[in-house]
Amino acid sequence: MPSSDPLAPKEGALFRKILKCYEMKQYKNGLKLAKQILANPKYTEHGETLAMKGLTLNGLGRREEAYKYVRLGLRNDLRSHVCWHVYGLLQRSDKKYDEAIKCYRNALKWEKDNLQILKDLSLLQIQMRDLEGYKETRHHLFTLRPSQHASWIGFAMSYHLLGDYEMANNILETFSQSQTSIEAHDYRHSELLLYQSQILIESSHLQQALEHLKKYESQIVDKLAVRETMGDLYIKLQQPEKAVPIFDALIRRNPENVLYYEQYLIARQVSEASEKVALFREFQAKYPRALCPRRLPLNIATGDAFREVTDEYLRRGLRKGIPPLFVNVRALHQQVDKAKTIEALALQYFENLTRSGHFSREDADAGAPVEPASALVWTALFLAQHYDYMRDTDRALECINVAIDHTPTLIELLITKGRIFKHAGDAVEAYIWLDEAQSMDTADRYINSKCAKYMLRANMIQEAEEICAKFTREGVSAMDNLNEMQCMWFQTECALAYQRMGRWGEALKKCHEVDRHFAEIIEDQFDFHTYCMRKMTLRAYVGLLRLEDVLRRHPFYFKAAKCAIEVYIRLYDKPLKSEATIEEIDIENLPPSELKKLRSKQRKAKKKAELESAQAAQAQVKREQHQKSKQQATQETDPDAPQLDELVPEKLERTDEPLEKAIEFLKPLQQLAKDRIETHLLAFEVYYRKNKPLLMLQSIRRARAINSAHPELHSCIVRFMKALKADSDQRRCNAHVQQVLDKANQELIGTKTPQQLNDEFIAKNNASILHLYEGARGLYELDASKKDAAINLITSFDLSKLRLEEAIKIYMALRDGDVFGECEAKAAAYKQACHNRFQYARIFRNVEELEAQLQEKVAAKLRAEQEQQLNHLDVSESAGMADAAF
Template structure:
């Protein structure tokens, strides 16, 4: 396009060479040509050349200079679409997408038909989900390039994302009509037809979708997807015979796919359990090597029929030595009758194998004996079985017997570690995994599992050293795991630091996980053009929908929950200012001693600054080396993120505002988790936001109205309303009154608490929350509150007694939430819990944990 400030032929040729150098990533050549133009006094302020020089400098990582040149070029030529476009590219490289969109729109004012600017604008609009703007931009591109396939497809996708299915289908029909004339039926055409069918299905016209698939079935290359869609549509349209026929063909093709069997049952309209069991037994005869017919029938069988089927299933697995047998059958443990049958069978196997080396004593004359390993796998199964039933002593007995039988089987040590973990002893659990890891140092899974158990035992440095066996050389394991977005490790690290009271380090890990999610969202940028070009449109739409709910992932929820809890703690108990504390300590010092101390502090501060600067410089060098080694000479356009300094993170001025940043994605994407709303209440309670507190309570009530912690939130909310109701605006008071009528029968906290305790007499968790509320409402009721949570017959009185809730009660007692002078009750409670949970670390006497560097094993020494 003609420039708003044209150059003469010679300089214009140089300017074109700058553009060519930029496209070919020959940045030094580009700077050389720019210098030749700018060295001419007539053109030293030529806006577009200055802008291109700035863009080239940005690609070399000289960001400040780049912005200076681009802004200077823009000031000199505000009517240049090139200058505005370049400024937009700079903003885009810094992830300032809103600003970049503004720049592109300004560029289009001076050159409304510039294809490249329109493409760049459309990419940012779909990235920011400005779907209406995206639709308008794609329309302009279609008008300018009606012969390009991407123009039609992009415009159709924009309507699809806006759920305007009619227009989307109209555009796709028009485009496909053109394709039909060309007879160009390849894989990409097939994908386009399947995408069109996806749009028809989402529009709700299932009959048309079925007709479409049947019409174009010859042109669709992906026959498996075609058949699955045909079968599903016939099933939804209640064409039972046709769907049954199609699912039969699919099962013939892949008899290991469990979904096909479930859909087939639906197509056959089988509802009785006996009919379903017979259905699976027929397929078991038909496909004797397929697992789903054997396993899925167990879900529907009962009584003697279940016993016969599960007996056959278990014998085969134990004879072959299938380690995940328990995991496979665990879903059956919801039915207590089935649990008892499985237990009786497994114990019977053990007796028979010890006596006659067969699974049944009645089969002594039939067939060969079982392999010697069969009894080992029975021990292994029984250990997992009793662990699941919380019978720790039996579980440990069986796993020890198995280890004595075969002391070289790694799975046994992993299971022993898991049993100890469930019993509340992370130290012993770590030891078992450490022993397993030592038996096979090349196994990445065992290595990772061992590191995870180390973190659960708060051995962070040891966990890092363990992971270092599989991370990149020359870089610390923690740094490399961050590069690889190893979020399970970082989340466990954060929780370990939280338990240790190292809140800055915990927040650093949580922020690193948050940055990973931001990076994943940024990474979708690369797919907007690629998927349109390769015609993988169904996957592309799936990607966009995944990215929209990305922060609802359990990894993010766990890290966000940890961060919010830490920020709440820092708000309630801010870290002391070290400088202020030192000032107080120096008041009584003599002048000479004070001078020495000041000099010492100055030197320490200077040394710390030097070390920090060296560390940052070394990090930059490593990053540059790694980037150049991986990518060669590429654009250095990624914005530099602020360094996460633990001490700075732990001493923020506004911990609640930082907590809200983690909370907001959860409120949108994890609304079905009651913890989201309970955390929201805690944050807004501290911020004194009464309506947001009420909103959090309402949402939590919709998820689980009987949750114990919700009860204490109700009481605190009522007290807050009672104390501050005279300060509320009349409209706020009206909202509170109307909403509370639907939630509560009375506003008296003591009556509410009594009603709550009466409704949940068998719940220890409810007793804890009720007891805390009782003591807070009336300190004279301390004895009654303590009797609720520390009765001598706690395991008889309540049904939900476990290590977790007992540990929480002990924590509340130690933190003074039930007042002072509770030492005797606390001692008797700990002694009783020690009998109930003899392996639980929380109820053992304090002990010091050290690690031998040679063997990496834990040594204990009593600290009392």
């Protein structure tokens, strides 16, 4: 379509050169050509040239000027498809995909058959999952270019993603029949056939899918996918006898694939446990080096058969010294009888190895060869891991100490001892042992990462960053480099450590960094929309799209989002005050003696703040230099990448709308992690503070659908009822809203009062400390005068029935005063009682005791170093005397 403001032939030729320069990324040349056109008085306000000048400036990284010229060009020529297309490209470069789609649609109003605009529009539509719009655009492209492969594939895929499998299959079938010449081992055609079979399977046309695979088997390159799919189809079509040889051959090809064994057992129609174990015996004989046929019978066997197969499996692992042996059988501990059998076998091994060097007395009596000396160490390690899993800390430490005394240089022993202390509640002692393990092998990235993680659990963030710096790029701070590498386990642990330390801004910064990583991952899929269509990797492409749709369901995002929501709720409940306000309040209320102490404290704090600010300034200079170099590199590789705002902890923690920020993290969880009850409990906390009764009710109902017996749900219901009762006189609700709330009230508590509901809850769940804790919260929430009764309800519970995590939760509620108000005496008494129960838990120990232990350890370490130096000197002197005598 001709331009609404055409150029003269000379200027038109220059304009076409501008387009070519932009395509070739020769931005400076394109800018010179645009200036030549605009220098002509007739075309100083030529819209399309101004727009292209702006687009060229954007390629050079001059974003503000680019928007200025593109908007000016669009204003001068609103009927130009070029101006609208350029404006859409500019919006797309800033990741404003919705705005870019609007621009492309406006461009198509003036030139509806422009292929480039249609292609760009289809990419944005699939990126934003506008599947209906994507189908229309792909249909338009198909009608314009029916001879191109991409037109057929995109058209078929648009129907597949919408769930219209029959239409998608018909398009692909027609396209396949139109193919005249097919080369041997044509990978793209092979992938197309497999994609068609996937569509048939998803549409439940299993027989048709099987026939399709048989018909085109000779043309499909991926023979493994064919065999796997055909075997699965035979089972689903109730033809298991045909699937048996297929999975038998697949097991022969890969005897470590668990799925093959499961499918083989289904195909053989074996139901009895003894028959399954017998089949696995056959596989053990066929594949003596394979691990799967030895491990899988442990899941199936019971009684004496389980003892027999477990005995064989454990002996083999302990004899060979397999470090993850316990991890392989840990899942079996969920069944009490199997856990007891494993423990009895391990104790038998340890006793007999210590006595005779054999796993059993029968072996010793029969004169069997003595087991290797390392078997005793691995057995002690296995027992320590077993007792640690059962949370028997004393016996676990006893076993691991035996192993360390036997072989002090085995790194796995030190790691396990650190893990035992971690589970016992002493994160600092755990870090010490991991640090010792890391010092033995400084080139091992796994141990380095483990040590850093344990440091973060002990709130030692600076030390963790330093130890991670051994494996990060030189010249850049470890924290920045880990952020560039999207090392999310480190950032989530950092966020949780900052949260425990009360450094809210730093915690939020890490949470936002994780959120940005997920946004980047979602944006990175943009490059695959054209690549996968061109390379015909269609099955992988569909898998990518489906993964991206549920990406924020990932545990890393859930952890970061949960942390951020909790911090924002804390900042809403207790907003941070400015230093000036705090000083004024203290000065007005404090006596002269206390005021003098305060002034001294403020002077020290000021000196410390000045020192920290100087260090922070140096770090900021380095960070800016690194950021500048990073931006330059980014502009060279991707000039269209938008610049993100810097995350400043002080600004993040002093936001004016903490609940709105919390909702930004909550929304993805409500969409993608709605099967987790924590999502809806967090949602209730946010909406409770926003005083949104319908959203509070929605959160409660969703949580009840997942687990109606969850203890925290009861507390939510009690507070919801209290909020409704408190606001019933003040709020004038819409009649329909009030009807919904009344119905919810009837559904949740019936004719009972909140107090009666809470009393019944306590009486019904008096054997669970978490339920009693929520009941006590409800008791205090409904009647503050019953504070002592509420506290006694939880502190009088039998501590021997408590887990460490439960005791810590209750103690922190008493210590912090957020739940039951000030109760220092009760908290101190409960701390002492918990210390007697959980002797290793650091949170229940006295500060003086910990400092004394630390000094003792430092002194012991110094003595050991001195002894080592003396021994070295003695060896040197002896060598010198020997040389002299010689």
